[in-house]
Structures are given as C-alpha cells and as structure tokens.
Amino acid sequence: MSSGGPAATPRPVSGPAALTLGPADRMEAYRTMLLCRATDDRCISLQRQGRIGFYAPASGQEAAQVGSARALGKEDWVFPAYRELGVALTRGVPLQLLMNQLIGNSGDLCKGRQMPNHYGFREFRFVTASSPIGTQITQAVGAALAARHRKEPVVTITYFGDGATSSNDFHAGLNFAGVFHAPTIFFCQNNQWAISLPREKQTRSATLAEKAQAYGFPGVVVDGTDVEAVYQAVALARRRALMGEGPTMIEAQVYRFGPHSTSDDPRRYRMDSEVAQWKENDPIKRLKERLVAEGQLDDARDQRMVEAAHAEVSRALEAAEKLAPMEPGSFLDDVFAPPTPRLTEERAEFDLLVREGVVRP
Numbered sequence: 001m002s003s004g005g006p007a008a009t010p011r012p013v014s015g016p017a018a019l020t021l022g023p024a025d026r027m028e029a030y031r032t033m034l035l036c037r038a039t040d041d042r043c044i045s046l047q048r049q050g051r052i053g054f055y056a057p058a059s060g061q062e063a064a065q066v067g068s069a070r071a072l073g074k075e076d077w078v079f080p081a082y083r084e085l086g087v088a089l090t091r092g093v094p095l096q097l098l099m100n101q102l103i104g105n106s107g108d109l110c111k112g113r114q115m116p117n118h119y120g121f122r123e124f125r126f127v128t129a130s131s132p133i134g135t136q137i138t139q140a141v142g143a144a145l146a147a148r149h150r151k152e153p154v155v156t157i158t159y160f161g162d163g164a165t166s167s168n169d170f171h172a173g174l175n176f177a178g179v180f181h182a183p184t185i186f187f188c189q190n191n192q193w194a195i196s197l198p199r200e201k202q203t204r205s206a207t208l209a210e211k212a213q214a215y216g217f218p219g220v221v222v223d224g225t226d227v228e229a230v231y232q233a234v235a236l237a238r239r240r241a242l243m244g245e246g247p248t249m250i251e252a253q254v255y256r257f258g259p260h261s262t263s264d265d266p267r268r269y270r271m272d273s274e275v276a277q278w279k280e281n282d283p284i285k286r287l288k289e290r291l292v293a294e295g296q297l298d299d300a301r302d303q304r305m306v307e308a309a310h311a312e313v314s315r316a317l318e319a320a321e322k323l324a325p326m327e328p329g330s331f332l333d334d335v336f337a338p339p340t341p342r343l344t345e346e347r348a349e350f351d352l353l354v355r356e357g358v359v360r361p
Contacts (some may be wrong), residue, residue: 002129008290010358016070016071016072016073016235018235019071019232019235019236019239020228020232021067021227021231023294023296023329025070026228026287026290026291026296027174027226027291027296027297029063029066029067029070029090029134029227029287030055030131030134030284030287030288030291030297030305031305031309032062032066032086032089032090033062033063033065033066033086033227033283033284033287034284034305034306034309035089035095035312035313036058036059036062036065036066036085036086036089036307037059037062037284037309038309038310038312038313039085039089039095039098039313040055040057040058040059040112040207040258041059042261042310042313042314042317043055043057043102043167044057044212044258045250046102046156046317047262048262051103051321052103052116053115053116054115054116054117054261054262054263055102055261055262056082056083056117056118056260056261056262057083057117057256057257057258057259058083058084058085058256059257059258060191060225060254060255060256060257060258060278060282060283061083061086061189061191061224061252061254061255061256061283061285062086062283062284063224063225063226063227063230063254063283063286063287064187064189064224064225064230064252064254064283065085065086065087065090065159065189066086066087066089066227067226067227067228067229067231067234067236068087068157068159068187068230068231068233068250068252069086069087069090069091069124069139070090070231071090071230071231071234071235071238072157072238073155073185073238074125075125075152075153075154076125076154076155076156076157076238077125077127077140077144077147077154077155077156078091078125078126078145078157078158078159078234079127079137079139079140079143079155079156079157079159080125080126080127080129080133080136080155080158080159081129081130081136081159081160081161081164082117082118082130083117083159083161083189083256084129084159085098085117087107087126087159088119088121088124088126091121091124091125091126091221092123092124093119093124093126094316095312095313095316096315096316096319096320097109097119097121098119098200098316099317099319099320100320100323101114101116101118101119101196101317102116102117102320103320103321103323104116104325104326104327105320105321105323105324105325105326106324106325106327107141107320107323107346108322108326109121110128111326111329111330111331111333111334112326112330114128114129117129117261118130118131122316124290127139127143128255131193133160133163133164133167134160134164134167134169134170134173135169136158136159136160136169137158137160137164137167137169137170137172137174137186138169138172138173138176139172139202140156140157140158140173140184140186141156141158141173141176141177141184141247143156144156144177144182144183144184145180145182146243147183148182152233153242154183154286155183155184155185155238155241155242156182156183156184156185157184157185157186157187157234158173158184158185158187159187159189160186160187160188161188161189161190161191161194162188162189162190162191162193162194162202163190163194163197163202163207164188164197165185165188165202165203165208165211166194166202171243172277173186174186174211174215174247174249174344175215175244177215177247178212178215178216178217178246178247179215179216180267181244181245181246181247182246182247183241183242183244183246183247184241184247185234185237185238185241185247185248185250186212186247186248186250187249187250187252188208188209188236188249188250188251188252189224189252189253189254190208190224190251190252190253190254191255191256192255192256192278193256193259193260193266193270194255195264195285196260196264196266196268196269198270206310207219207251208251209221209249209250209251211249212247212248212249216246216338217246217247217248217249218240218248218249218251219248219249219250219251220233220249220251221250221251221253222250222251222253223252224251224252224253224254224283225253225254225255225281225282225283225286226283226286227283227286227287230250230252233250233252234250238246254283255275255278255281257275257278257279257282313350328350328354328359328360329347329350329351329354330345332347332350
C-alpha cells in the first residue's frame with residue numbers, strides 16, 4: 001500500500017441524487033423527527049420506572065440525524081455512537097426492534113448482550129454502537145477502504161459528539177482517511193457538552209470542523225437544527241466521496257435538550273436559561289414553521305401527527321413487553337463456530353441445571 005497516492009477512481013453515484021429535500025421528503029422527515037422525540041420522551045419515563053435500564057436521548061438533535069441519514073444510499077454503512085435513534089429510524093429500522101433491544105427480550109437481535117441504545121442491524125447497514133468514545137471512527141475508515149478495494153460504490157458515515165474530537169481514534173481515523181482518500185463522512189454532532197464538559201474548555205479551535213484541514217480534507221460547519229441544510233451538506237460530502245475526492249468532516253451545531261443519559265443530571269453543570277435559549281431553535285419547531293408556511297401543515301394535521309407518533313411508540317412498547325425474556329442458555333450461543341468440545345460440555349452442564357430447577361428457563 002502506497003502512502004499518499006492519487007484520489008480513488010470515481011464510482012457510480014447511487015442513492016439520493018438531489019441536493020435538496022422535496023416537499024414530500026420534508027413531510028417524511030418531520031414525521032420521523034416527531035417519532036424520535038416521542039420515543040425519547042417515553043423511554044426516559046420507562047427508565048425512571050425501572051422498565052429499561054439506561055437511555056441516551058437525542059432530543060434537540062433530530063434534524064441533524066434525520067437530515068444526514070436521508071442523504072445516504074441504502075448501500076452505505078453507518079457507524080454510530082449511542083445516540084443515533086433518528087438515524088436508525090430513517091434507515092428503516094422498525095421501532096419494535098429498537099424497543100426489543102432496549103428491553104433485552106427474546107426479540108433482541110443482540111441477545112441482551114449490549115447496553116440499551118447500543119443496537120446494531122446488519123440488514124440496515126447500521127453497525128452496533130459501543131460505549132468507548134470514538135472507536136467507531138477508525139472502523140468506519142477501514143470499512144470504507146475495504147469497500148473501495150472490492151470496487152463497491154459505498155460510502156461510510158460515522159457519527160460522534162464534540163467530546164470524541166479529543167480521542168485518539170478521531171485523530172488516527174481522520175489522518176488515515178486523509179492519506180488514503182477514504183470515502184468516509186465524519187459527522188460530528190456538536191451538542192455543546194461532552195457530558196459535563198463545555199465545548200470551550202475542550203479545545204481552542206474556532207470550530208471543530210477545521211480540525212479536518214490538518215489531515216488534508218475539507219471540514220464544514222452546518223446549522224444542525226436545519227434539516228435541509230444538514231441534508232445538503234451530507235449529500236455534497238457523499239457525492240465527493242463517490243467521485244473519488246476523499247473524505248469530508250461535517251460539524252453540525254446542535255444542542256441536547258435533555259441529559260447526556262439517564263445516569264446524568266444536567267442541572268448540575270448548565271443553566272436553565274441556556275437550555276431555553278437553544279430551544280428557541282428547536283429543530284422540530286423550525287421544520288414545522290416551514291411546512292406551515294408552505295401550506296403542507298396546519299395545527300390540526302400537526303396534532304394528528306404528534307398523536308400518531310405517540311401511538312406508534314405505545315404499540316411498539318406493548319408488543320416488545322409481550323415477548324418472552326431471552327433464554328438463559330443463549331449466553332453460550334455464538335461463542336465458537338462450530339462449538340468446541342469444552343463449550344459443548346458447558347452447555348450440557350447448564351441444561352442439567354435447568355432440568356434440576358437450579359436455573360429457571
């Protein structure tokens with residue numbers, strides 16, 4: 001493998017061709033954003049009730065997530081952090097599958113082995129999230145280069161927060177992508193707080209996006225509360241990548257309205273006045289105002305859409321809670337293929353404990 005080298009050969013541009021959202025696309029984006037907010041509201045309540053163990057809300061970041069995901073092709077791969085509910089919904093992940101994972105029932109594709117919010121869906125090319133900060137960044141670059149090696153017209157996009165720009169994997173990933181012209185989009189949701197650390201105490205850079213320039217490719221800042229602006233920025237970055245022009249970093253300026261997670265109390269480190277100021281630019285409110293101005297939405301239809309979103313969440317939750325728990329013996333699945341002799345012995349010993357009533361199925 002040579003160092004540096006020319007840009008990759010251009011590949012066919014598939015997926016969304018337009019650089020702007022049409023009226024029907026904006027309405028669908030609004031529906032998804034409402035569903036994302038309704039899911040957040042319900043899941044925070046569920047965690048407080050002890051019905052799920054953990055939750056990381058995305059409220060305030062819906063436009064950044066939905067707008068960026070709508071600009072991707074179905075063949076593109078997503079490498080998320082643990083807050084990308086809006087991306088998953090836009091990719092077509094059924095809400096019940098997400099609820100199954102949050103609960104950890106027998107319908108959980110991760111078999112209860114991941115924390116809530118750490119889901120993954122191969123069918124939707126949505127890689128399982130991990131808790132360590134920034135590890136998905138280098139993985140996205142490697143996957144992009146592997147796809148290019150196979151001559152597949154694929155772009156990878158990786159999502160991370162402002163705090164991850166101080167991680168080792170951020171700098172390693174951007175440097176490698178720059179050197180080898182990886183078809184990767186680095187999507188930073190700068191929600192102003194890395195848990196309790198404000199952005200101004202993390203770096204002296206005027207923007208986070210400008211960090212990409214040190215690695216030889218563009219970094220752009222976009223208003224993350226404007227779904228159309230986000231869509232356009234990602235669509236342009238995707239086109240660049242597929243034309244062999246290399247990676248792009250996008251810094252979406254957003255704000256998380258709620259806690260970092262349900263383990264966090266943001267009132268201990270930020271002022272209510274700050275939250276109120278950012279809520280003036282609530283991404284859902286902004287898109288609603290545009291749809292009303294265009295004549296696509298009125299108060300009655302909006303109310304029906306809000307109610308439909310909450311009803312969809314209730315149906316998914318009800319269905320998920322009716323499913324049986326994960327079988328206890330499933331922890332022995334997917335360890336080795338084929339199973340080793342020792343693993344076979346352990347399964348037999350476990351089955352005996354179940355038959356004797358020591359372990360309840």
